[in-house]
Amino acid sequence: MQFQTIKTHVVRTVTESIAGAGAGNKRAAEQSCLSLLEACDSLTKFTQLHARILKLGLRNNPLVLTKFAAVSSELDAVDYASSFVFCPDADSRLYDAFLFNTLIRGYAQTSSSKEKAFLVYSAMLRYGVLPNKFTYPFVLKACAGLGSLSLGKTVHGSAVKFGFDDDVHVRNTMIHMYCCCGGGIGDARTMFDEMPKWDSVSWSAMIGGYVRLRLSADAVEVFRKMQIARVRPDEITMVSVLSACTDLGALELGKWVESYVEKEGIQRSVELCNALIDMFAKCGDVDKALKLFRKMSEKTIVSWTSVIGGLAMHGRGSEAVSLFEEMIGNGITPDNVAFIGLLSACSHSGLVDKGKGYFSSMTKEYDIVPKIEHYGCMVDMLCRAGLVKEAMEFVQKMPIEPNSIILRTLVSACRAHGELKLGESISRSLISNEPMHESNYVLLSNIYAKMSHWEKKTKIRETMDKKGMKKIPGSTMIELDNEIYEFVAGDKSHEQYKEIYEMVEEMGREIKRAGYVPSTSEVLLDIDEEDKEDALNRHSEKLAIAFALLNTPPGTHIRIVKNLRVCSDCHSATKFISKIYRREIVVRDRNRFHHFKDGLCSCKDFW
């Protein structure tokens, strides 16, 4: 029946019932009201009608309310429904598990009111309504979203009490919940290990959990166990495995995943293709990512954003910009993430004017309020271009407080462009705000090095020691014959270490002859110049490159992944190495890619 027809029918029936007809008529009226409410397609329509129905003295029906909330899944609708469901004159005899589940699901799906899912869950228990097997996945999802381990444990206990912890859906959601709560990964693993049997969802939940915490090597290990257990992975499992490859920079493993998907006939969902694009781009083969992107028949904003961000990381800013324009031409409205990719493309390629234009179009044309990350991109862009003063002014005019990432960007730029006094003062305030953040000290120390204030520099080292601060160890990974090797500075754990150090020595001699000068002022330790050079030579990047030179045939490209930003000394040394040893060297650092070839780097020394 059409909405209007029902409406006419209801008004007539209701009028008759009000005119004093019997109880049968009233029930018929109520029935019609339900149909009418169910036919509503907006919250406004729904609330207006509902108010009218209540005014006519008809019974409030919580079920209809919750059904509407479930269909619309808007927070307002869920709030509206629960306010009437729990109003004092509501007929609580109509409450059942389905009704509560619907409300809990409604709240669990919202981004801002997940805690209300618990209020409804507690109300459910208070009214003496028993939860059923559908209740826990909803409640646990809300726990996962809130990330509260203690809450999660309480709900876990409750599920055990009512005997639903044996249900495979409940257990899998429980693993997912523990993975999402800070400090819960151990509980997740214990539960996972103790499960009597696993399906692909259990494995995916565990793998995804490790990936979320960036414990990617663990994720890969669990995936290998999954294969030994002979559980067939599906496209969702493979998305997580690909994320792990992306994080590790493991191109070979990523390629293997692609062929595995092909061989096993796993469905290439849009999400899987997006994950493949991201993996290829971030593992160094952005052309392959582009090719895959072009072949996709259905693209989402994530596909576009992944490939735009990928090009940005490789310093191919103008291509990223044209893809952004193409995306708009295809009728896709950019979101705030797409703008981050675009702005970082402009930043990494020195497209300052373009970047400024896009930044203002965000608000003017697309009605997106810039977030701190967008401001961060702008500051980064100005700093890379050497416009330190303009960057300072920009920060002062920003409507939000700059975060420490932005301030650190400013300090680096101050150091690079000789604004040492300014850099020192920003750096000092950073240290007083975040006294345990190592990089704040490193920045200040580098500024003092540039000012030749050696005593002050030494003092910083002492302060750090006194505070017992741990340095985040820089590490470099390299993939060789399906194995991933990791190096830290001064690493001697590798069986080839003697040859590696000899190779590093040799590399040093060769590149010095070609004009390389070690930048010893980067070294934080208070040691003499010769030892500083030695310290630079032990950097993990250089060890990994030496390892690659030793173990790969001449001419092979070398791909390495560094967990932090590449240091300026290694950057300069790698340029020389690429020329002398005739190798293309692709370095992925924390922020972007550097393609070294013939003594030059694709970042054009913007970094």
Place this chain on the structure above:
DNA sequence: GTAGGGTTAG
């Protein structure tokens, strides 16, 4: 009548 795991930035 209601259920579980996934992709983009910084």
